[in-house]
Amino acid sequence: MGKADFGSAKYQAKQLKALGLQKLRFYCQLCLKQCRDANGFKMHLSSPSHTGRVSNMSEDGSALAVLEQFLSQFEGDFLRLLRVNHGTKKISANKFYQEYILNDKDHVHMNATRWASLTAFVKHLGRAGKVRVELPPDEDDEFNLFIRLVDAAEPSADKREKNLQTEEERQARFLDSQIEKGKQLLSQASVENASKPHENQPVSKGPVTISLKGIGAKKAPKKPVFAASSDDDDDNNE
Numbered sequence: 001m002g003k004a005d006f007g008s009a010k011y012q013a014k015q016l017k018a019l020g021l022q023k024l025r026f027y028c029q030l031c032l033k034q035c036r037d038a039n040g041f042k043m044h045l046s047s048p049s050h051t052g053r054v055s056n057m058s059e060d061g062s063a064l065a066v067l068e069q070f071l072s073q074f075e076g077d078f079l080r081l082l083r084v085n086h087g088t089k090k091i092s093a094n095k096f097y098q099e100y101i102l103n104d105k106d107h108v109h110m111n112a113t114r115w116a117s118l119t120a121f122v123k124h125l126g127r128a129g130k131v132r133v134e135l136p137p138d139e140d141d142e143f144n145l146f147i148r149l150v151d152a153a154e155p156s157a158d159k160r161e162k163n164l165q166t167e168e169e170r171q172a173r174f175l176d177s178q179i180e181k182g183k184q185l186l187s188q189a190s191v192e193n194a195s196k197p198h199e200n201q202p203v204s205k206g207p208v209t210i211s212l213k214g215i216g217a218k219k220a221p222k223k224p225v226f227a228a229s230s231d232d233d234d235d236n237n238e
Contacts, residue, residue, distance in 0.1 A: 023037075024109050025041075025111055026038065027109045027111065028044055028045070029070060029108060029109050029111070029112030030050070030053055030054070030066075031044070031050055032106075067113070067114070070112040071114060073108045074108040075121075075125075077100070077107060078100055079125075079130060079131075081096075081099065081100055081103055082096060082131070082147070082149050083149055086149065087149065088148060088149050088151050089148065090146050091148075092144070092147075093118060093119075093145045093147045094144070097118055119143055122147055125147070126147075130149075131148060131149055132147070132148040132150055133145055133146070134146045134147075
């Protein structure tokens, strides 16, 4: 089959197809190259450019770091787009993955990570507590999963229960400390009250006597001084 003439409809169709999205499994993330089919992808994997990059990564020991970088970037971009487009609303995992692919043609592809399928990746996010994974109410197909972003500001049920238990324990410890402090103050006050009579009030060891002297006696009236003198003068005159 000959090549399409430049500017023809067939040529433009091929150009649009080349610029469009191809099958994701035929994309080499390391070389950033999209292959059209399985044969082209196989040829690329055996090409000197690809094998040379793999050999260099193996020699300098950076292969594991590169894979971890792909994994972290893929997960971060996935969750970021989910937060921006849907927030905490529920959406089909397959439908959102199509949004993720169409959002950026140069996105990190899943085949560059350790996840072999979208289902495995979604379950990983669910176990990590980053999304809530749900099955449709009328289906048992684990490949038709729904996901919902977990709001980091909203504590989970286990965390709320743990916080409640911690608060109850804190209040119980506070009450116990107040009760113990009250007992100590009461005991200290009792000791101080018991020691006060011995320190401030002397105790009499002899019998108690009461004096009644002078209670019933009456004092004699005093004689007027001038009256006595007048009587003596009268007697002398006689």
